[in-house]
Every structure is written in C-alpha cells, then in structure tokens.
Amino acid sequence: MTSRLNLGLAKEVAKPGFDIVSMFSQREPERYALHSRYMNEMMVRVLQTIGYDVGFRSGTGQYLFDREGVRYLDLLSGWGVFGIGRNHPKLREALTGVLSADFPNLVQMDVSPLAGILAERLLRYTPFLENVFFTNSGAEAVEASMKFARKATGRPGFVYCANAFHGLSYGALSLNGDGNFRDGFGPLLPHCSEIPFNDLVALDKALGTRQVAAFIVEPIQGKGVNIPDDGYLSGAQELCQKYGTLFIADEIQTGLGRTGRFLAIEHWGIEPDMILLSKTLSGGHVPVAAVLARKWILDRVFDRMDRAVVHGLTFANNDLAMAAGIATLEVIESERLIENAARMGARLLTAFQAMASGFEMIRDVRGKGLMVGIEFGRPRSLKLQAAWSLLEAVSPGLFCQLITIPLCKQHRILAQVGGHASHTVKLLPALVISGEDCGWIENSFNEVIADSHRVPGAIWSLGRTLIEHARKAYAMKSVGH
Ligand SMILES: Cc1ncc(COP(=O)(O)O)c(C=O)c1O
Numbered sequence: 001m002t003s004r005l006n007l008g009l010a011k012e013v014a015k016p017g018f019d020i021v022s023m024f025s026q027r028e029p030e031r032y033a034l035h036s037r038y039m040n041e042m043m044v045r046v047l048q049t050i051g052y053d054v055g056f057r058s059g060t061g062q063y064l065f066d067r068e069g070v071r072y073l074d075l076l077s078g079w080g081v082f083g084i085g086r087n088h089p090k091l092r093e094a095l096t097g098v099l100s101a102d103f104p105n106l107v108q109m110d111v112s113p114l115a116g117i118l119a120e121r122l123l124r125y126t127p128f129l130e131n132v133f134f135t136n137s138g139a140e141a142v143e144a145s146m147k148f149a150r151k152a153t154g155r156p157g158f159v160y161c162a163n164a165f166h167g168l169s170y171g172a173l174s175l176n177g178d179g180n181f182r183d184g185f186g187p188l189l190p191h192c193s194e195i196p197f198n199d200l201v202a203l204d205k206a207l208g209t210r211q212v213a214a215f216i217v218e219p220i221q222g223k224g225v226n227i228p229d230d231g232y233l234s235g236a237q238e239l240c241q242k243y244g245t246l247f248i249a250d251e252i253q254t255g256l257g258r259t260g261r262f263l264a265i266e267h268w269g270i271e272p273d274m275i276l277l278s279k280t281l282s283g284g285h286v287p288v289a290a291v292l293a294r295k296w297i298l299d300r301v302f303d304r305m306d307r308a309v310v311h312g313l314t315f316a317n318n319d320l321a322m323a324a325g326i327a328t329l330e331v332i333e334s335e336r337l338i339e340n341a342a343r344m345g346a347r348l349l350t351a352f353q354a355m356a357s358g359f360e361m362i363r364d365v366r367g368k369g370l371m372v373g374i375e376f377g378r379p380r381s382l383k384l385q386a387a388w389s390l391l392e393a394v395s396p397g398l399f400c401q402l403i404t405i406p407l408c409k410q411h412r413i414l415a416q417v418g419g420h421a422s423h424t425v426k427l428l429p430a431l432v433i434s435g436e437d438c439g440w441i442e443n444s445f446n447e448v449i450a451d452s453h454r455v456p457g458a459i460w461s462l463g464r465t466l467i468e469h470a471r472k473a474y475a476m477k478s479v480g481h
Contacts, residue, residue, distance in 0.1 A: 025057075028055065028057065029055065031055060032044045032047070032048070032053055032055075049466075049469050050401060050404070050405050050408075051405055051408060051409050052408060052414070054066050054072070054408075055067055056072070057069075059074070059086035059087060060085070060086055060087055061085035061086060061087075061088075061430060061432050062074060062077075062082075062085050062086075062429055062430040062432055062433050062437060063086075064086075064414070070412065071412065072408075072412040072413065072414055073412065073413045073414070073429070073433075073437055073440055073441065074086075074414045074429065074430070075413060075414055075415045075416070075426075075427045075428060075429045075441070076414050076415070076416050076428060077284075077428055077429055077430050078284055079253075079279070079428070080222075080253050080258065080279040080280065080428050081279045081280065081282050081284045082280075082284040082430045083256055083257060083258065083279070083280030083284075083328070083332070083337070083430060083431045084280065084283055084284070084328055084331045084332065084335075084337065084430065084431065084432065085284075085430040085431075085432040086284060086430075087284075088283065088327075088331055090327050090330060090331050090334075091283040091284075091285060091324060091327045091328065091331065093327075094323045094324065094326065094327035094330075095285060095286070095320055095323055095324065095327075097323070098114075098319045098320055098323045099320075103319050105318060105319040106314075106315070106317070106318055106319075108314075111317075112317045112318075112319065112322060114317075114319050114322035114323055114326065115134060115317040115322050117322070117326060118132075118134075118290075118322045118325045118326050118329075119131075119132035119134075119290075121326065121329050122277070122290060122292060122325075122329075123292065125262045125263065126263070126271075126275060126292055128271040128294075129274075129275065129292045129293060129294055130293075130294060130295035131292070131293050131294070131295050131297075131298045132290050132291065132292055132293075133148075133290070133291040133293065133298065133311075133316075134288065134289070134290050134291075134316045134317050134321070134322075135278075135288075135289045135290070135291070135313055135316050136287050136288065136289065136313055136315050136316055136321070137167070137278065137287050137289055138166075138167050138172075138252040138276070138278040138279065138289050139166070139167025139168060139169040139171075139172040140167075140169070140289060140313060140316075141252065141276040141277070141278055141289035141290065141291050142166045142167050142169075142171060142172040142175070142216070142250065142252075142276060143167075143169055143171045143172060144291050144311060145214070145216070145248050145274050145276060145291050145293075146158060146171045146175075146213075146214070146216075147301070147311055148274065148291065148293060148297050148298065148300075148301050148311075149213040149214035149246045149248065149274070149297075150213045151300055151301045152213075152246065152296070152297040152300040152301065153213045153214075153244065153245070153246060155210075155211050155212060155213040155245075156190075156191040156211060156213065157191040157192070157193065157209070157211045157212040157213055158174070158175060158189075158191065158192045158193070158212065158213060158214055158215075158216065159192075159193050159194075159195055159203065159206045159207065159212050159214075159215045159216070159245075160175035160176075160177060160192065160193075160194055160195075160215075160216050160217070161177055161194070161195060161196065161197040161217055161218075161221070162177040162194055162195070162196050162197055163177045163178060163197055163221055163223050163224060163226060163419070164176060164177035164178075164194075164197070164216070164217070164218060164221065164223075164250075165177070165178065165181075165218070165221070165222050165223050165419075166216060166218075166250055166252075167252075168181060170185075170188065170189060171189055173185060173188055174188040174189035174192040175192055175216055177194055177197075177223075178223060178419065178420055180420040180421075181420075191211070193206055197217075197221060197226055197228070198226075198228050198229055198232050200231075200232065200235045200236065200239065203215065203235075203236055203239050204239055207239055207240065207242075207243040207245050208243065210243055210244065212243065212245045213245065213246060214245060214246040214247070214248050214273075214274075215236060215239075215240055215245055215246070215247055215248065216248040216250055217233070217236065217247075217248070217249065217250065218249075218250045218251075218252075218253065218254065219233060219249055219251065219254050219259075219263075219264035219265050219267070219268070220254050220259060220264050220368060220371060222253045222254075222371075223418060223419035223420075223422065224373060224375075224418045224419050224422055224424050224426075225366055225367055225371055225372065225373025225418060225424060225426055226366075226373075227366050227367075227368065228268075230268065232268075233265065233268045233270045234268055234269065234270055237270045237271070237272070240273075246273040246274060246297070247270075247272040247273050247274075248272060248273065248274045248275075248276065249263075249264075249265050249270075249272040249274070249275045249276070250276045251263050251264060251265070251275055251276060251277055252276050252277060252278040252279055252289065253279055253371070253428075254371065255275070255276075255277045255278075255279075255280065255281075256277065256279075256280040256281055256328070256329075256332060257280070257332050257337050257338035257341050257369070257431050258280065258341065258369055258370060258371050258428075258431070259341070259345075259368040259369035259370075259371055260338065260341045260342030260345050260346075260368055260369030260370075261338065261342075261369070262332075262338055263275065264368065267368060273293065273294050273297060274291055274292065274293045274294070274297065275291075275292040275293075276289065276290070276291055276292075277289060277290045277292065278290070280328060280332075280431075281324070281325045281328055282321070282324050282325070282328070283324040283325075283327055283328040283331075285320075285324050286318075286320045286321045286323075286324040287321065288321035288322070288324060288325050290325075332431070335432070337431040337432060338369075338431070340431055340432065340433075341369040341370045341431040342369055344370060344433050344434075344435070344437075344438055345367060345368065345369040345370045345371075345372065347435070347438050348367070348370075348372055348427065348438055348441060348442070349365065349366075349367050349372060351438070351442045352365040352372065352374055352442075352445070353365050355442075355445065355446055355449065359449050359450070359453055360379050360380050360381065360384070360453070361376045361377060361378075361379050361384070361388075361399075361449070361452065361453060362374060362375070362376060362377075362449065363375045363376060363377030363423070364377075367427075369431075370427070370428065370429055370430075370431055370433070371426075371427075371428060372426070372427040373418055373424040373425070373426050373427075374424065374425045374427075374445070375418075375423050375424040376399055376400065376403070376423045376424070376425070377423060378392075379453075383455045384453065384455055386455075387455050387460050387463065390463075390467065391463055391466075391467065394467045394470045394471065395421075395466075395467075395470045396421040397417060397419075397420065397421040397422050397423055398463075398466055398467070398470065399423060399452075399463075400417040400418075400422065400423060400424070400425050401417065401466055402452055402459050402460075402462055402463055402466070403415075403425050403445075403448055403449065403452060404416065404417060404425060405462060406448045406451065406458075406459065406462070407444055407445070407448055410444075410447075410448070411440075411443075411444035411447070411448065413440070413441065413444050415427060416428070427441070
C-alpha cells in the first residue's frame with residue numbers, strides 16, 4: 001500500500017481539462033495517507049488493523065472490485081444505502097437526466113414537482129399517512145419528527161429503547177441506547193427516557209406520565225438485529241393511543257424492502273403516526289430521507305402562513321435527491337426486489353439455522369429478509385472457553401472480528417459486527433443478491449466458523465494479534481493520545 005502523499009496535487013486540480021475520473025485513478029493509492037493526514041487517522045488505523053484497507057476501485061450491484069479487479073461480495077452495502085446495488089443504470093440515467101435538463105432546482109420560493117411526485121409515490125405504501133417532509137439524512141428525519149411530535153402534542157418527553165440507534169446529531173443522540181456513542185458529548189436533550197426493547201410494562205409506565213410526545217422505535221433494531229416479540233409493536237401502538245403519545249417507526253434501515261416487505265411494520269400490521277425513511281431511498285448516490293406523517297401533525301407544525309418555513313432545510317427537496325428516490329422506487333418495483341429480499345433472506349436464515357446446530361459457538365440466528373444476525377456465545381468445551389474468555393477480557397465482542405477478518409481476507413466478503421461489544425455478525429447486503437451469492441455466503445461462513453472452533457488454529461492466532469492491538473489501543477488511551 002502506498003502511504004506517501006503526492007504533494008504536487010493542489011496544482012493539478014486547478015489545471016485546465018480537469019477530469020474527476022483520472023484524478024480518482026491517479027490519487028486513489030494515497031487514500032489512506034490523505035485520510036490519516038487530513039481527516040480521521042483512527043479510522044485508517046482500524047481499517048489497517050482488520051485488513052479492510054483493500055482500496056476498492058469500483059462497484060457494481062452487490063459487488064466491489066479491488067485494484068487487481070478481484071470481486072468482493074459486499075454485505076455492508078454502505079450501512080444499508082445500496083438496497084438497489086451500486087451504480088444502478090436506471091438511477092444513473094435519472095441523475096444524469098436531471099443534470100442535463102437545466103431544471104430550476106431549489107428556487108426556494110417555489111415548490112419542486114419531483115418532490116411532490118416522490119411524496120405521492122411513497123404515500124401509496126402507507127394509506128394511513130397523508131403528508132411527507134423530506135430531509136437530507138436519517139438523523140435529520142429523526143430531528144424533524146421530534147420537533148413535530150413536540151409541537152403536535154404540546155408535550156416535552158420522548159421514550160426510546162435500550163440499544164436503539166437513531167443517528168448521531170444531538171436530538172437523535174439523546175435517543176441513542178448505547179452509552180458508547182453518548183460518552184463525552186453530554187449534556188444531551190432532557191426529557192428523554194430509555195426503556196428496554198420488547199417490554200410493554202416499562203412502556204406503559206413511561207407513557208403513563210402523559211408527558212411523552214413520542215415513542216420512537218426501530219421495528220427491528222439495527223444494532224444486533226433484535227426482532228420484537230409478535231405482540232410488541234401492536235401493544236406499543238395501543239399504549240401510545242391510550243396515553244396520547246405519537247408512535248414513530250424509524251424505518252431508516254428497515255424500510256424499502258430490506259426485511260422482505262416494503263416496510264418492516266407490515267410484518268406486524270401496525271400504523272404508526274410517523275414513519276422515517278432514508279438509506280435505500282438514496283439509491284446510494286444522493287443523500288435523502290423522509291418523514292411520512294399524519295396530516296394533523298404537519299398541520300399543527302405549519303399552522304400559519306408566517307410559519308410556513310418554521311422547520312426546513314436548505315437542500316431538502318433538491319432535484320437530484322428527489323430523482324434518486326423516484327428512480328429507486330422504480331427499480332424496487334420493476335425488479336421485484338422486495339420479493340427477492342424475502343426469498344434470499346429466507347434461504348440464508350434456513351442455511352444459518354442449519355449451521356447453528358453444528359457449531360457450539362453459534363447462539364442464535366435471526367433476521368427478516370436481508371437483515372440477518374448471527375450471534376455467537378461462550379462455548380461449552382473447555383479449550384474453546386479459555387480462548388473465548390481471554391478475548392472477552394480484553395475487549396468484549398472481539399470474537400466477531402475473528403469471523404469478519406478472514407471472511408474478507410480469504411473469502412472476499414465484507415461483513416460487520418452488529419454494534420459495540422456485540423457478539424452478533426450482521427449481514428445487510430443489497431436486495432439484488434442472487435442464489436449464487438447466497439451459496440458464496442453460506443460456504444464462506446461455514447468454513448470460517450468451522451475454523452473458529454479449532455484451538456489452536458489460524459483464527460486464534462489472529463485472536464492473539466487482535467489482543468495485542470487492543471492492548472496497545474488501551475495503553476495509548478491511558479497516556480492521552
Ligand atoms: C435506524 C436508523 N436511524 C437513523 C439513522 C441515522 O441515519 P444517518 O446516518 O443518515 O443520519 C440510522 C443510521 O444508521 C439508522 O440505522
């Protein structure tokens with residue numbers, strides 16, 4: 001890997017005939033050096049430590065390609081933004097269409113036809129909701145829904161679940177159920193209370209104060225792929241109705257076909273007051289998010305002409321984002337990606353469940369559609385237990401890296417650990433994956449998990465290396481680096 005910077009580049013950018021594609025090719029080998037020097041050095045260290053410093057040069061559909069053209073299967077899909085896969089031709093056509101059309105775009109003292117069309121198309125999926133408010137990112141959709149809930153109900157409070165992830169801006173962070181994200185950033189927003197996921201008794205108690213504007217929940221929690229019990233979401237909806245609290249479903253990750261339905265809430269037949277969408281809606285190219293809401297809620301927010309812009313974002317409704325959303329819906333519908341997600345997801349789930357019976361460290365396999373979690377746990381056999389305990393003592397959850405690292409290095413599969421200190425490896429591929437890809441996933445996981453059950457063995461030598469890295473990281477932390 002080249003780590004030296006080409007310091008002559010500043011001039012190169014200004015040269016006539018500037019071409020972004022050649023610039024990418026020429027300077028791509030410097031990517032880690034550039035990031036270490038100008039951006040987030042720790043991110044580069046992480047990538048180098050876990051061997052994810054591959055230097056991808058291109059991406060198509062569910063695949064990434066390295067400098068030698070070697071194909072990788074991407075189960076991260078950019079944290080879920082590539083639902084329709086990378087660089088989909090229909091999306092590209094829509095975006096280049098916008099760029100070549102000289103549309104007026106962002107006039108501000110006008111309204112956008114493309115935004116109206118996207119709103120209309122989204123609401124076809126949720127006949128119980130009437131209005132849409134667009135934002136640029138998931139966290140901004142969460143922020144908007146929080147403001148709307150307060151204004152609509154006149155109440156200050158929010159209730160969220162342990163382990164929840166709703167984004168990292170201040171409002172969203174105040175609803176984050178993982179201390180690791182919150183540490184060092186307080187004080188956060190007051191009147192936000194955490195309850196356990198899947199616990200209706202706790203929700204009843206929290207809402208009983210009648211001070212709660214909204215209960216926000218991911219129908220399936222992204223961190224750890226936690227699936228609610230069957231009666232949970234409908235019970236939560238009833239409690240919200242009983243106490244006059246708004247029910248917000250954060251479908252930023254689970255929406256648009258990810259779980260084998262257009263929305264994950266369809267698995268449980270509920271009708272929240274607001275639904276948040278993002279990620280896949282962007283087609284992976286142009287950030288966009290949406291708050292789908294009941295009309296009376298937005299009527300209370302935008303309640304007079306002099307308050308018509310009381311909440312808004314300069315770039316929301318921009319033509320490229322709206323076109324990305326419309327094209328993405330076209331692709332999802334015309335390629336029947338929701339059905340594909342349901343079919344491929346069911347196949348993977350069955351395969352992993354079968355695998356679980358052969359490996360003592362697989363504790364649970366769960367998922368819906370193409371959101372799948374494989375949870376590992378303390379082994380029973382003594383030899384494995386000793387190795388597991390050593391890893392856990394240094395850094396809880398480190399074991400999952402012993403799965404994801406060889407998956408990438410030896411099997412060309414990118415996967416992720418389901419959260420801080422998590423024992424769950426998470427699969428979040430593009431919704432376009434094929435039966436052949438499922439075979440690739442099943443064989444690769446089977447081999448790596450089998451290796452992880454051999455002590456001593458290559459995987460546990462890797463474990464020792466990771467322990468060394470983790471110890472060094474902690475030592476650095478304690479001397480204030
Ligand atoms: C469920 C959920 N909500 C909100 C967000 C925040 O979205 P963004 O990163 O676009 O702000 C995420 C991002 O991972 C998410 O998974």
